[in-house]
Amino acid sequence: MRPRVAFNPLATIAAVVPAVVVLILARDLATPISFLALGALALAVTARLGRRAVLALTVALPLFVVVSGATFAVWTDPARAAPGAELLRLGDYALTTGMLGSGFATALRLAALLVLALLLAATSSGADLVRASVQYLRVPYRIGYTALASFRFVPRSAHELELIRQAHRVRGMAGGRGPVAGIRRWAGYVVPLLAGAIRHAERVALAMDARAFGAHPTRTERHSVPFRARDAAIVVLFWTATVVVVLARRS
Amino acid sequence: MTQPLEVRAVRIRYPDRDAWRPNGVDFSVRPGEVVLVLGPSGCGKSTLALALGGLLPRDVPADLEGAVLLSGRDSSAASIGELGSSVATVFQDPDAHVVTATVFDEVAFGPENLLVPADEVLERTERALRTVGLWERRDDNPDVLSGGGRQRLAIASALALHTPLLVLDEPTANLDPAGIEEVYAALAEVVASGQRSVVLVEHNLDAALEIVDRVVVLDELGRLVLDGPARETLRDNVDRLAALGVWLPVSALAALRLRSAGVRMPDLPLTPAELATSLDALPELPPPPVAATPAVPAEPVVTIDRLTLRRGRAAVLHDVSLSIARGSVTALVGVNGAGKTSLLQAIAGVLRPPRGTVSTHGHDPARADVRVLARDVGFVFQNPEHQFVRATVAEELAHGPLLQGVPADEVVRRVDGMLVRFGLVDHRDVHPMLLSGGQKRRLSVGTALISRPPVLALDEPTFGQDRERAEEILDLLDEVNREGTTIVLATHDLQLVADHASHVAVLHAGRLSAFGPAGEVLSGGALEAAGLRRPVLARAMGALSGHPEWRSIARLADLPGGAG
Numbered sequence: 001m002r003p004r005v006a007f008n009p010l011a012t013i014a015a016v017v018p019a020v021v022v023l024i025l026a027r028d029l030a031t032p033i034s035f036l037a038l039g040a041l042a043l044a045v046t047a048r049l050g051r052r053a054v055l056a057l058t059v060a061l062p063l064f065v066v067v068s069g070a071t072f073a074v075w076t077d078p079a080r081a082a083p084g085a086e087l088l089r090l091g092d093y094a095l096t097t098g099m100l101g102s103g104f105a106t107a108l109r110l111a112a113l114l115v116l117a118l119l120l121a122a123t124s125s126g127a128d129l130v131r132a133s134v135q136y137l138r139v140p141y142r143i144g145y146t147a148l149a150s151f152r153f154v155p156r157s158a159h160e161l162e163l164i165r166q167a168h169r170v171r172g173m174a175g176g177r178g179p180v181a182g183i184r185r186w187a188g189y190v191v192p193l194l195a196g197a198i199r200h201a202e203r204v205a206l207a208m209d210a211r212a213f214g215a216h217p218t219r220t221e222r223h224s225v226p227f228r229a230r231d232a233a234i235v236v237l238f239w240t241a242t243v244v245v246v247l248a249r250r251s
Numbered sequence: 252m253t254q255p256l257e258v259r260a261v262r263i264r265y266p267d268r269d270a271w272r273p274n275g276v277d278f279s280v281r282p283g284e285v286v287l288v289l290g291p292s293g294c295g296k297s298t299l300a301l302a303l304g305g306l307l308p309r310d311v312p313a314d315l316e317g318a319v320l321l322s323g324r325d326s327s328a329a330s331i332g333e334l335g336s337s338v339a340t341v342f343q344d345p346d347a348h349v350v351t352a353t354v355f356d357e358v359a360f361g362p363e364n365l366l367v368p369a370d371e372v373l374e375r376t377e378r379a380l381r382t383v384g385l386w387e388r389r390d391d392n393p394d395v396l397s398g399g400g401r402q403r404l405a406i407a408s409a410l411a412l413h414t415p416l417l418v419l420d421e422p423t424a425n426l427d428p429a430g431i432e433e434v435y436a437a438l439a440e441v442v443a444s445g446q447r448s449v450v451l452v453e454h455n456l457d458a459a460l461e462i463v464d465r466v467v468v469l470d471e472l473g474r475l476v477l478d479g480p481a482r483e484t485l486r487d488n489v490d491r492l493a494a495l496g497v498w499l500p501v502s503a504l505a506a507l508r509l510r511s512a513g514v515r516m517p518d519l520p521l522t523p524a525e526l527a528t529s530l531d532a533l534p535e536l537p538p539p540p541v542a543a544t545p546a547v548p549a550e551p552v553v554t555i556d557r558l559t560l561r562r563g564r565a566a567v568l569h570d571v572s573l574s575i576a577r578g579s580v581t582a583l584v585g586v587n588g589a590g591k592t593s594l595l596q597a598i599a600g601v602l603r604p605p606r607g608t609v610s611t612h613g614h615d616p617a618r619a620d621v622r623v624l625a626r627d628v629g630f631v632f633q634n635p636e637h638q639f640v641r642a643t644v645a646e647e648l649a650h651g652p653l654l655q656g657v658p659a660d661e662v663v664r665r666v667d668g669m670l671v672r673f674g675l676v677d678h679r680d681v682h683p684m685l686l687s688g689g690q691k692r693r694l695s696v697g698t699a700l701i702s703r704p705p706v707l708a709l710d711e712p713t714f715g716q717d718r719e720r721a722e723e724i725l726d727l728l729d730e731v732n733r734e735g736t737t738i739v740l741a742t743h744d745l746q747l748v749a750d751h752a753s754h755v756a757v758l759h760a761g762r763l764s765a766f767g768p769a770g771e772v773l774s775g776g777a778l779e780a781a782g783l784r785r786p787v788l789a790r791a792m793g794a795l796s797g798h799p800e801w802r803s804i805a806r807l808a809d810l811p812g813g814a815g
Contacts (some may be wrong), residue, residue, distance in 0.1 A: 127351065163632065163634070164637045206310055208350060213364050219364050220363040220365075221369070222359060
């Protein structure tokens with residue numbers, strides 16, 4: 001997924017925040033469906049989606065909604081669900097349209113949140129988010145760039161964890177089932193993982209210092225992240241759409 | 252005028268140590284000069300490099316007496332910005348340098364910190380990347396570069412700071428010969444302009460001497476004992492340096508050995524090219540000693556028969572067959588991703604091979620239980636910390652035998668034996684993670700050996716180690732091998748292979764492209780074909796125009812002379 005149109009990351013965040021709040025509070029079906037459609041549309045317009053991303057959006061996401069919607073519906077407490085016609089009865093258990101509606105509302109809300117998060121990830125890079133935060137929100141650059149350097153720790157630690165698990169398995173530590181054995185196993189991974197991460201962090205910090213990191217209160221920004229008309233447009237567009245969705249539900 | 256670097260009566264002591272290392276060092280570096288710092292193990296070379304880079308005592312706590320003057324400014328009084336514009340350091344681990352997500356941003360990072368105007372940042376970055384030959388890869392993620400590529404990136408990042416002084420601490424310790432070649436081609440480009448002074452700590456002298464002007468030598472107590480022009484100082488003091496335990500060029504070591512065999516070499520050669528030239532200048536050479544091949548070929552202890560191994564959907568090994576002789580030291584070499592670690596793991600059952608393709612000490616790792624397997628083959632992971640599973644050194648050693656159901660009194664006896672053997676008696680109740688680096692490595696070898704396997708498999712045992720630590724590990728392996736344990740190791744370090752391995756298997760894109768006695772494989776064309784380079788001596792001998800019978804010598808041990 002690469003952006004077709006790059007936005008100021010702060011603008012995309014500002015644009016979707018009201019929608020996220022509304023989604024979290026919503027209990028109906030129309031709201032998440034509206035935002036799902038809006039988010040998917042925005043994603044299609046702003047991001048260059050690869051084949052896998054298109055498949056994920058058109059196949060995996062609907063599948064997720066159907067499966068998790070049905071599951072949530074079964075879990076729903078019948079007393080708290082909206083009343084509705086009985087669809088299915090197994091002994092004492094009854095599945096009603098109200099429960100089904102409540103389950104699917106939850107699944108659709110999750111899916112809509114997922115699409116909005118995807119929109120954020122697709123239209124801006126982590127580096128730009130740090131630059132924009134330093135530039136507009138006055139976040140100290142030392143914090144911003146240290147955070148950026150620490151992103152690199154994630155794949156590194158994942159790889160290291162895989163090596164540690166392999167080593168422990170070979171040493172006959174894979175035995176035992178159940179939560180207790182699981183916790184014991186993971187506790188064994190934590191110490192070497194942390195020791196490795198700390199040592200690497202020290203080396204990175206030394207290398208950053210060797211390159212004058214933190215020498216001055218500011219640092220050169222080669223490309224400032226502009227706040228353009230299109231950034232304002234996406235904010236206004238999303239906010240308007242959010243208001244419309246909320247009002248439409250009220251009426 | 253002020254020199255880029257002046258070192259005045261410097262001695263350094265770490266908080267938890269008694270000794271000062273280095274201990275009384277005075278020298279200065281003129282503009283454009285390239286100075287190599289030599290000294291035996293533990294003399295404080297790397298500590299000195301940190302101090303010259305202005306990082307000690309500011310970032311690395313230690314007592315520093317005397318003064319390090321960078322462009323005339325005392326390093327302990329200088330601000331980060333002043334230091335950043337007077338000295339740049341390149342470290343041993345290229346991964347530790349990387350902060351940003353692209354090659355270009357990485358080089359720009361330093362100048363940006365120094366508040367260099369944006370258009371000048373662009374200009375400096377482009378020039379630095381062109382100098383090291385990475386301009387075409389400016390948009391790549393640093394992670395996809397090779398080891399040599401990442402170290403060239405670190406050099407470019409240092410260059411972009413536009414400092415008069417560059418300090419490099421073992422920049423090639425983790426690289427294969429192809430990577431070393433790349434880094435020195437880039438450094439030759441850097442010093443060609445004559446505008447930058449360089450201080451270099453390096454064990455790879457055959458490559459380094461191509462660019463070095465001067466050497467500074469410390470003795471085992473960290474005192475400065477020699478300071479002079481590189482070639483003359485090395486040539487005139489070679490016996491003294493050898494006695495000090497200082498690294499010497501492989502080419503010089505070869506010449507010393509030949510001298511002792513009566514070959515006349517008045518000018519001591521210091522690089523592979525010089526060695527080839529001086530041998531070619533001799534009308535006649537004694538016949539090379541015939542390698543002592545055992546009359547009866549040893550029985551195989553590991554046999555691999557048409558092994559194809561998949562990881563996920565991709566096949567990482569294709570149709571590999573070889574047998575490893577009992578008592579041998581077999582090195583698996585290849586570029587990253589060639590399959591050397593996968594093959595090693597299949598031999599040890601860390602990865603399950605398909606049934607019937609591997610036999611280790613008569614057992615099929617595909618069927619054997621982990622506990623049984625540990626009796627056939629001990630596996631030592633690249634990072635010893637990964638494999639520690641118990642809370643004390645003694646429990647760690649006892650873990651394997653107890654799982655295998657060895658009687659308790661026998662376990663106690665074996666643990667005590669291992670503690671004595673690996674010098675860990677005083678640490679028996681210490682948590683393994685609290686040991687020193689060398690002790691951790693010894694413990695990891697001990698935990699593998701305590702089940703008395705006939706085969707010991709090691710994955711990159713020297714990776715991430717400086718030369719001194721690497722040699723400690725190799726001495727340990729030689730000792731284990733002399734006691735009869737067969738050793739199989741995956742490694743990128745071809746000099747290690749040349750000096751210690753009896754057999755070499757070259758892997759290229761998952762296939763076995765050559766396998767045989769180390770001397771034969773190293774002097775043949777298989778290494779180059781697999782994207783590797785031959786080690787120093789093999790390159791020198793391969794360049795001979797006369798003496799055809801000498802061209803296939805690849806190892807010091809195969810030369811006439813020496814102890815035997």
